[in-house]
Amino acid sequence: MAGDDQRALQYEQTLMYGRYTQELGAYAKEEAARLREEGGWRRSVRERSRSLELLEYDRSRCAKCRICTVRCQKFLISRVGEDWIFLILLGLFMALVSWVVDFAIAICLQAQKWMYGGLESNVFLQYLAWVTYPVVLITFSAGFTQILAPQAVGSGIPEMKTILRGVVLKEYLTFKTFVAKVIGLTCALGSGMPLGKEGPFVHIASLCAALLSKFMSLFGGIYENESRNIEMLAAACAVGVGCCFAAPIGGVLFSIEVTSTFFAVRNYWRGFFAATFSAFIFRVLAVWNRDEETITALFKTSFRLDFPFDLQELPAFAVIGIASGFGGALFVYLNRLIVQFIRKQKTINKFLMKKRLLYPALVTLLVSTLTFPPGFGQFMAGKLTQKESLVTLLDNRTWAKQGIAEGFDYIGNSQAWNHPQVNVFVTLVLFIVMKFWMSALATTIPVPCGAFMPVFVIGAAFGRLVGESMAAWFPDGIHSDGTIYPIVPGGYAVVGAAALSGAVTHTVSTAVIVFELTGQISHILPVMIAVILANAVAQSLQPSLYDSIIRIKKLPYLPELGWGHHEKYNIRVEDIMIRNVMYITLNCCYRDLHDVLLTGHLKTLALLESSESMILLGSIERAQLQALLSLQLGRPRMLEYLRDRATAEKKRLSMVSHPGSEDGSQRVNQEVRFQISTEESSFSSTPTPSMKPLKPALKRPSVVDRPPDISTSPQDHSGNTLKNLFCVNPETEGLEDDFDVDDDMTIREIAEWEENQLDEQVNFDNCKIDPAPFQLVERTSLHKTHTIFSLLGLDHAYVTSIGRLIGVVSLKELRKAIEGSVAVKGVKVRPPLSSFRDSGTSGSSSSNSENEATELHKLWDRHKSMSLPREHLASDSDEKSQ
């Protein structure tokens, strides 16, 4: 765990969900670059080895035969590179994993039942067995996951959503995580807690795809392409859902809805292909294992086909939908509340963080105590496993006849619902209420688990409740035309399950999953109506469960545009963009660079042609600029300067000529440059050399590293400081002549030298410049901006007007704009600058943009004048400290 934490720098391990403390973008990009380089190296090695092989073959006698073999091999390898081979392998493997996990879970649950059954004589021992078993399993699962790969905790769908948006969360797709997730999930579900396997299976399938991709890349180079990998991950998500529920279509749709914002239809077939194959193998395994006679649905129902429901029952279905909407929102809220409550209570949090396994154990103890069948569990069908309850709930026979459950002979598991003293309605209500908070609580346990299945069961129970009520209310059915068609409560359960799970996940495709799970599509219209209503209610109240977790985990995300908020079409980029962009120009000097780096915090900086033309040339990463600056002010250059000075000194001593001519010309050159840029950077063009040396200002961002008293001590070597600030490995270089030269220079000399260095023009030759950063226009609507950002996975875009940079929009602004308008709703949300727009609606864009530009200049000047005092303050404090 320790090693893993070290690698995944920004991941903070918290009690329930991990949390990201820093923006991941930069780290992810570096990792991606590193991986790419590694890939390139590996490829070249492979190619070399291949050619070596060929050479060897040529030497041997039977050349023809060998060549043929090589060709066959090549052909096979090229086939292996095909997508469908990959997808079949993925589907096959995931089906096996799903089946094995299911099998193991079934054995675990059977073992618990067997233990519970064997101790029937002693209630206390029975209780101990009933409680200890899940506590041990959950604790093991939690501990195992924490030790091996803490990233395996939770559902995995939020992470996949983030990854498919283009963010590289590398540590999420490792073999360790795979092992931890599979074993942790099996144990967690084997405990009988109200947890699901869907979300984790999405993660497991993605892990499989990533690992398979890595494995396959030993054969062909195509597996190293990034965009292809993302396509494959999207297909893997579909496989995950598909093989979990044996629901290929629903799986594809659910994974699209849950993980994508924009879906490429050309990848559609991948998901369908892999998910179908996977579901097929998953069900075939069941047939081969003699569990089933042939391939059928997982929770097969047998409702009436000829008259599934009456038209007049539709209001009841609509009620289920609306109530499920509220229920779903409540579930998400409750889940978040629990997490936030425990996080906020610092004493609890601290205590639990120390004893990490205590929290899962306590929760499990509580839940399993309450479901203990001879205890409170008898009133809520506590002895049934999740699967058994679902099967009984979807049963097509009516439990309640004439209002009270009496005439019906409960067979098999159904009798768990039939408590001798208590009405079946009470059992159902208790089941719903208890399972509701239990599920919300249980899904916060740090084990690999999903919330889909528990919610699904609760929804089914709620639907059943409504259905039984209807059946009790209309014992002979509603239909008026002679024939008696009694009401089927099972159909209501199907509707309820789809509606509640749809509300929690904010998806419509749960409807399709329900059809595939039950193998019947006769209730399509009620299900669709209920799911849509539930979504409408839930989406207006709460984010989806996955978005909620994304927020809790602080994953980098972009919120969705809500339903039908018109103001989105009216907000424009000019209303939300930041106008005082930090930029550098092609002909700027290191001092400007330094100032810009000190004031801004953006990851990338715009590179302009010049500050008059404001023409955008590209963008440079902050790190690159820091490297440039450190190179300029670094030790090696100083040493070189000293050496030069020494030789010049020697020369002067030997033949007394006039030195410094080169330096003088350079200075003139710089002055010309400064004349040009005076209008903008009046502050930096009036250097007051010895009064406020720049060294301490440079040091300021790094006060965290060392206490201030050290930095102000006269023994300090500014070159070293700089290195500590910016360089990656400051220790290795220039150590041999550390002492013999440094002592030559006084602090004043160093400062002067640094001043000179800062006045030089920046050389961008070795700098990586992003040559085409994404550009928007002022008039781009928020709606379109959101689309473009989520389509292309951007994290910032520059706003230009005829090539001139006039602003920048980052994810942050966009998020703020969207959330602002989502929160308030209505016409009130008039963003600060939108009034400008109304004046010039049509035509004359050039004149308009000119106004914009002059306004920008004003803004820029204002910013400059505002930033001046701050700068002065900084130097004041520096003077004090000197």
Next chain:
Amino acid sequence: MAGDDQRALQYEQTLMYGRYTQELGAYAKEEAARLREEGGWRRSVRERSRSLELLEYDRSRCAKCRICTVRCQKFLISRVGEDWIFLILLGLFMALVSWVVDFAIAICLQAQKWMYGGLESNVFLQYLAWVTYPVVLITFSAGFTQILAPQAVGSGIPEMKTILRGVVLKEYLTFKTFVAKVIGLTCALGSGMPLGKEGPFVHIASLCAALLSKFMSLFGGIYENESRNIEMLAAACAVGVGCCFAAPIGGVLFSIEVTSTFFAVRNYWRGFFAATFSAFIFRVLAVWNRDEETITALFKTSFRLDFPFDLQELPAFAVIGIASGFGGALFVYLNRLIVQFIRKQKTINKFLMKKRLLYPALVTLLVSTLTFPPGFGQFMAGKLTQKESLVTLLDNRTWAKQGIAEGFDYIGNSQAWNHPQVNVFVTLVLFIVMKFWMSALATTIPVPCGAFMPVFVIGAAFGRLVGESMAAWFPDGIHSDGTIYPIVPGGYAVVGAAALSGAVTHTVSTAVIVFELTGQISHILPVMIAVILANAVAQSLQPSLYDSIIRIKKLPYLPELGWGHHEKYNIRVEDIMIRNVMYITLNCCYRDLHDVLLTGHLKTLALLESSESMILLGSIERAQLQALLSLQLGRPRMLEYLRDRATAEKKRLSMVSHPGSEDGSQRVNQEVRFQISTEESSFSSTPTPSMKPLKPALKRPSVVDRPPDISTSPQDHSGNTLKNLFCVNPETEGLEDDFDVDDDMTIREIAEWEENQLDEQVNFDNCKIDPAPFQLVERTSLHKTHTIFSLLGLDHAYVTSIGRLIGVVSLKELRKAIEGSVAVKGVKVRPPLSSFRDSGTSGSSSSNSENEATELHKLWDRHKSMSLPREHLASDSDEKSQ
């Protein structure tokens, strides 16, 4: 028709499908701009009237009450603006349309049957009735559509695909088209020809959405937003399919697969919501009309639930899938072949174009003669309508027992398949073969019609054939474990229908449509397997039917990337881009503008800062530049010049001072400018004033307008020529002083004046500049480029390197690259410049791009030297003609 044709400029009416002869982009953009302006005007009018109303209210006595009313009204209006109201209205309306159309079709078909039944005594009269009825209906449909709105012809899905890609095909969404499509479709389907209603319904729903949007925009301004309209159109497509088949889920998926390349998941709910509501109303109407007892599927089946199929039947399903794949490709090919054959045979084409209604009449005559029940029709169940055949084909009872159809009592329509002399297998085979070519032929008739339903029926028949064979082969079923589960041929029919329609349309979602149509999902795995196999086969052989029609109609499109073509990931933009981009610079003179306009044909031109820096500032449309040039060389300026000269003359006569000082300074200014741009445009900087006057060169593009002998006559006024060339309305202005000034100038003077004008610097002030044209980098992969192009609906993108323009990629290049690599397949497709890339794979992007830039300069120079002779030639010929 004439009026419509005038408006829809580029639409050429051909025999079967219309064809686009020009690129639509420019026209569409102009139209969009015009519409937007109109909208703005309307809004301002509306606002004024509203404020007037408010004033009136204020004057009245009961002010409070009135204010309340106004508020209520406002609230209602704001509600009307909500998406869901729009979607409900759309769903409701489309359900009504669908139901009415179905009702009318049913009546038409009943009438035919009644006529046919009433004349049973005389076979000849019977034949006449059987044949005349459809011929009349189809001819009426064709004629009506042609007269009212020729755009209503055909399916409509290809057009919707194009529209959703961002191309404005305005004439496709008018009320006229709506009327023509609905009435034409009803008549065409009422004739009993093998035609479908799905494609047209997608179009009708889109028409509805567009018209409703227009209507709703009377209430709120939001309906004028373009991107919202496109979202609504996407939802409308789903509604179209949904209410046609009562299949909301399948409808949404099918419409996504067929019309989108990238789908925004946030629009998902719109489609589901509207389609569900529409399907619901559609089925409720059937219940209210006492056609059905309750809401069920359209083609309800009642297959066995407990054992739908055996595992060992899966190979048979796979065979159906593969065969359907080939069949689907053949269908698309056959359809295209028929269109192309008739188009190529010029004599046939000419004859048929003159008598437009002859072709539909002939085709109908042929088809209905062959299906005449007492004739050949008896061997192919000719008397059944499409719907009846489908119902019988999906029947769950087996027709063939023990190899020969003997023991089974055919009830109702099923007996049509049971010819006393002929085996049921022969009937099925004949049905399949005949219907196959009939459908391919019938869908080329210029009436509103789709091909989905006919193909669906053929697929069902093929599936049934396989099923019956299996049933005959294994009379007691395949299952080995005691229980007898006989084979259900109806299940095979379902599989076949889904597979063949999936193969023709290249969609997977036909599987879902099939489940919703039949109301049973038990065969999910066989259907999915067959559909995927069929798609795999068909997609590797032929484009989808809709893509095929797009190509025939020459709609602006971008082909899809094929399945798993790896080389797409290796081709980069630098390999396909055009390197010698036509550009203009900020400081260019009108001569450069003129040269650029003469040589290039692109719709937009890049605007650079200068030809040394090559920094891209934006792009300007060709039309804008032409307007600029015409303004500079136009009559008003010449008149002004003459007036100035006259006054100067007068002045000189009155007081003999030194004139032309202003002109001189301007000339100096220009010379300085030329010095700067000499390196690049050496040709244009060496003016040879009187030797080759520019006027005739300018005239050259417009020789189409007037015969050359007129333009070379000495009486010609060059100003007028220019106006004719570029101006929009040349007649209205400057007529009064036409004769008194023009005669003052000789041709030589005019030429000189024009020379001077051309040397002036271009003033871009009143020019609309696109400030942020889309930019790519050289290393962007083809795959990503394709993604971006289809995501954002671009038609060209500039390739830049650190702000400098180095190339351009348009849809054409992209299409070429994709089709090239699709056609050849394999490693052979090594694009011309890809070898450059291999040398510098990693890092050092800046140095790399510099090489690129120098290479670009070389290329540019070469281009210049190559273009010189052409220019000379042009002027030579002009000299000759003078």
